[in-house]
Amino acid sequence: MHPAKSVIFFTTISGAGFGLIALLALTAGMGHISWDKSWELAAVGLGLSISGLISSVFHLGNPQRAWRAVTQWQSSWLSREGVLAVMTCGLFGLWVLAGMAGYVLPNMLGYVVAGLCVLTVFATAMIYAQLRPVPRWHTWLTPASYLGFSLSSGMLLMVMLHPHYNGMAGGALGCLAIAWTVKVLWWMRAAKADVRSGGSDTATATGLAGYADVRLFEKPHMTKNYLMKEMVFAVGRKHMQKLRLIALVLGAAAPAAFLGFSLIAGGNVLVMVFAVAAHLAGLFVERWLFFAEAEHVVSLYYGR
Amino acid sequence: MTMLPLEPTKKLGLVIDLDICVGCHACAVNCKEWNTGGYGNSLSDQEPFGADPAGTWLNRIHSFEAVPFDDAGQPAPQDARIVHFPKSCLHCDDAPCVTVCPTGASYKRSEDGIVLVNEDACIGCGLCAWACAYGAREMDAEAGVMKKCTLCVDRIYNENLPEEDRQPACVRSCPANARHFGDLADPSSDVSNMVVKRGGVDLMPEQGNRPVNKYLPPRPKSGTHACGSGQSDQVSLLKMAETPQAAGFVGWLDKALSKLD
Ligand code: SF4
Ligand code: SF4
Ligand code: SF4
Numbered sequence: 001m002h003p004a005k006s007v008i009f010f011t012t013i014s015g016a017g018f019g020l021i022a023l024l025a026l027t028a029g030m031g032h033i034s035w036d037k038s039w040e041l042a043a044v045g046l047g048l049s050i051s052g053l054i055s056s057v058f059h060l061g062n063p064q065r066a067w068r069a070v071t072q073w074q075s076s077w078l079s080r081e082g083v084l085a086v087m088t089c090g091l092f093g094l095w096v097l098a099g100m101a102g103y104v105l106p107n108m109l110g111y112v113v114a115g116l117c118v119l120t121v122f123a124t125a126m127i128y129a130q131l132r133p134v135p136r137w138h139t140w141l142t143p144a145s146y147l148g149f150s151l152s153s154g155m156l157l158m159v160m161l162h163p164h165y166n167g168m169a170g171g172a173l174g175c176l177a178i179a180w181t182v183k184v185l186w187w188m189r190a191a192k193a194d195v196r197s198g199g200s201d202t203a204t205a206t207g208l209a210g211y212a213d214v215r216l217f218e219k220p221h222m223t224k225n226y227l228m229k230e231m232v233f234a235v236g237r238k239h240m241q242k243l244r245l246i247a248l249v250l251g252a253a254a255p256a257a258f259l260g261f262s263l264i265a266g267g268n269v270l271v272m273v274f275a276v277a278a279h280l281a282g283l284f285v286e287r288w289l290f291f292a293e294a295e296h297v298v299s300l301y302y303g304r
Numbered sequence: 305m306t307m308l309p310l311e312p313t314k315k316l317g318l319v320i321d322l323d324i325c326v327g328c329h330a331c332a333v334n335c336k337e338w339n340t341g342g343y344g345n346s347l348s349d350q351e352p353f354g355a356d357p358a359g360t361w362l363n364r365i366h367s368f369e370a371v372p373f374d375d376a377g378q379p380a381p382q383d384a385r386i387v388h389f390p391k392s393c394l395h396c397d398d399a400p401c402v403t404v405c406p407t408g409a410s411y412k413r414s415e416d417g418i419v420l421v422n423e424d425a426c427i428g429c430g431l432c433a434w435a436c437a438y439g440a441r442e443m444d445a446e447a448g449v450m451k452k453c454t455l456c457v458d459r460i461y462n463e464n465l466p467e468e469d470r471q472p473a474c475v476r477s478c479p480a481n482a483r484h485f486g487d488l489a490d491p492s493s494d495v496s497n498m499v500v501k502r503g504g505v506d507l508m509p510e511q512g513n514r515p516v517n518k519y520l521p522p523r524p525k526s527g528t529h530a531c532g533s534g535q536s537d538q539v540s541l542l543k544m545a546e547t548p549q550a551a552g553f554v555g556w557l558d559k560a561l562s563k564l565d
Binding site for chain 2: 070127131198200214219221
């Protein structure tokens with residue numbers, strides 16, 4: 001599948017934002033922070049989530065009608081994602097504003113916001129995981145990995161934003177380990193989930209199964225079309241192993257090393273900035289591969 | 305509304321005969337011609353006269369090389385043939401392109417099962433094209449909205465057209481009569497009969513979309529191979545060339561020429 005920059009940015013950055021919002025909401029829910037003092041933390045979380053959402057709108061052919069996307073939540077994961085994202089940011093924003101204005105709302109809200117964050121990231125992942133024609137995405141490991149990376153990037157941001165939370169560095173290491181373990185499982189499954197793994201092949205695609213051995217003789221047109229550009233993307237698969245290694249080094253090894261360093265130094269904001277930057281860079285590569293590696297059964301009509 | 309309707313009582317669709325499609329692309333051209341001036345935005349082209357032309361089509365013809373299996377289930381290369389394969393939206397009963405749509409632009413009509421896009425509500429997110437296993441939807445690069453086969457909804461009910469033209473453009477234009485239009489929910493319709501008689505099939509049934517459109521498989525070309533009964537009523541051209549046993553005028557000619565030796 002075509003790896004669109006806006007969608008890569010959207011899924012990683014808003015994932016990190018919702019991870020951070022969830023952790024902040026839980027911390028505030030447990031009474032460890034109050035918004036009149038720590039509103040900047042909330043602003044970072046909201047800023048990330050909202051900029052990710054805005055970037056996703058650039059991906060649309062008619063962005064001016066984007067508001068319509070919240071109407072079909074009964075059937076569509078993309079619509080649910082929109083509704084949940086607006087609810088989460090809205091509720092969290094109101095809570096923080098109220099706190100800044102001196103109103104103390106029930107701490108319970110923290111758990112509600114955290115739960116909404118989990119649902120939002122889950123809905124984002126389900127946009128891809130629901131698609132049966134893309135066997136590499138069509139697995140529960142897809143939402144698991146999106147949630148894992150949302151947590152790991154949120155955790156690293158949490159450690160970075162407030163030296164006070166340096167005690168959580170160990171927790172962040174654990175989250176990194178969990179997130180990348182899930183991703184490695186996803187990769188292991190992906191090795192077996194090629195375009196034919198769902199039982200589709202050129203013969204079933206043409207209705208000639210059981211009648212003949214079938215292969216493409218001639219494409220409909222000599223030049224590329226929308227389907228080929230969007231769904232028969234093949235450039236990245238060549239360098240898959242190298243890119244996976246880069247993703248692991250940037251996204252897992254580097255932030256772990258920076259975390260350790262910061263831990264020894266007793267909490268260092270600058271080192272943690274590096275940790276977050278490396279992790280997000282690794283996630284960009286991971287997300288680019290998530291799209292580039294995915295094969296769509298429509299490619300069976302184009303000679304795959 | 306992107307919830308699917310309850311099972312429509314009428315299911316309009318196409319039956320495409322892979323035995324007689326000659327791959328002339330007339331249906332694709334006529335589809336483009338009709339639909340670029342009809343329902344919704346036009347079907348734009350990019351760089352139509354440039355080095356790398358591209359454009360939106362609702363119907364495309366692929367050609368496949370098919371090596372039919374013999375009675376033992378082995379591919380029989382001597383029976384290899386080209387199967388021309390026209391592909392447009394199959395108006396699936398369980399259309400995933402409809403349920404994924406976040407805006408309600410994609411919908412399936414309850415009255416006749418036709419799957420359509422309301423282009424005024426479409427944001428051009430492209431998710432429906434990803435959800436379709438068959439590649440039946442193409443985003444128009446100019447209008448930024450999703451285009452797909454409308455089953456020529458603006459022809460089939462159009463009382464301004466003469467009766468014989470109230471058919472999809474592709475069906476009307478096919479010179480080989482390889483495309484047929486009708487109600488596949490009505491077991492007595494011509495198209496339903498055709499499907500029963502010829503063993504019409506679904507494309508990629510394993511994807512679970514329950515397509516309405518059906519494809520009729522090629523008829524076996526040789527009696528000794530491929531789904532045949534084993535008895536050939538066909539003539540071997542090779543044998544004929546070696547030992548001509550023709551009757552009538554050709555037989556007389558054969559005898560006359562033989563005498564000349
Ligand atoms: S063929 Fe594709 S676009 Fe048409 S109804 Fe089926 S899934 Fe939707
Ligand atoms: S491209 Fe248009 S019709 Fe397709 S899912 Fe998006 S909004 Fe719906
Ligand atoms: S029914 Fe109409 S829109 Fe659909 S493929 Fe045929 S000509 Fe094109």
